Amino acid sequence: MPSSKKANAAPWNDSTLALLVHGYAWLPNRMRRSLDSTVRTRLLGRPALALRGPDAVAFFYDEKHVVRTAALPDPVLDTLFGQGAVHTLDGDVHRVRKAMFIALLKDCAGVAALGEHVTRRWREAMADRQQDRMVLFDEAAKVLALAVRDWAGVPLSDAAAAGLARDCTSMVDGFATPGPRHLRARQARRRQEQALADLITDVRRALEADSKGSALKTVAWHRDLDGTLLGPRIAAVELLNIIRPTVAIAWFATFAAHALHRWPQHRDLLRADAAGTYAEAFAHEVRRFYPFAPFVAGLAAQDLTWHGEHVPKDALVLLDLYGQNHDPALWEDPYRFDPRRFASPEGPQDPLANLVPQGGGDPARGHRCPGEDITVTALAAIATELARLDYDVPDQDLGIPLSRMPTLPRSGFEILLK
């Protein structure tokens, strides 16, 4: 076997620095040079194999192939997900914890209710603000924090919810970088885990064992596979795993504003869209087109074979989400922003089957994001509100650096309300 075909590539081929320097561009650049949609390298000293495409999704989400326990490094857990989070579990322990998220986040009425909270909070935030200049990213994060606070039944003042919005965006902003952004992310997580753990303890003291109530109560009274309640800190981690990514929809909301600015023809289509079908297609295309989650990672559960090639047990296996969403083999003209790809799924292949901005496979059985319905609903609501809003986009730096992870238009997207 030629050395370039080995998953356990030589140590000097470690790509950790290249990933930190090139961000979203690292893996797609490497994939472009690969003949078989597979990249062999090392990350953090471990052999690593990166894959993409429908076969890769099926391979990656089979627990006999890829497991998550011990796959995520502490700098990611201490900022983005939290120690002990559902992201780090496997097998039946994972399935029981995941069922709690699925029940909360895949319930149609619950998803619609969160969408209504988002629209109401957005309209309140924009009312009476003529001639006001604002950074859309910050405003969207605050709106989303207020909406998810109301929806999840978390008793917080508006000022505390604004602090929660800042902390949640810090946790996401700092997970993939050393330096001050990372330190801010760690502090933000510590602060919010402590506050929410206290809240969980209060809920339990009040003995409101009504697990059918809010998300707060559901998490507080959830029992793991062994029948025990989650420790207050882990319960706080999982409550944050609902709140933080809901606030993170602000990244997509800002990209939606960017798309409406660059391709203003979508404003009229969104304004005329009484049924919400175009808004949903627009939300899917924003999730496909713009860079947010670069890839997901797990460890080879045993010695494996991928397309005839040996992958040693404990090697890192990456699924290239951003690359798959721009793979010309799967998407016609992938760098064209075109919501119509999702507007009328005709033909044999549903385009949603290949769309993986939030992971792939079955969310109930594997690790696929359970928050996709909420993301699409909230994003469609905000895109529709943006299309109806009267604003100018003053001169600013709207460049989206692919070397920064996560990235945004450099200005955060400033608007001037008319």
Ligand code: HEM
């Ligand atoms: C803002 C847009 C979002 C993006 C880009 C995103 C992306 C992702 C990705 C890539 C994963 C990992 C999939 C895997 O490991 O295979 C994930 C998992 C997860 N997401 Fe999201 N997500 C978003 C929104 C949400 C929302 C709104 C919620 C909850 C309200 C949520 C809750 C979760 C949870 C709990 C998991 C862990 C699932 C598991 O390990 O089984 N996410 N998300």
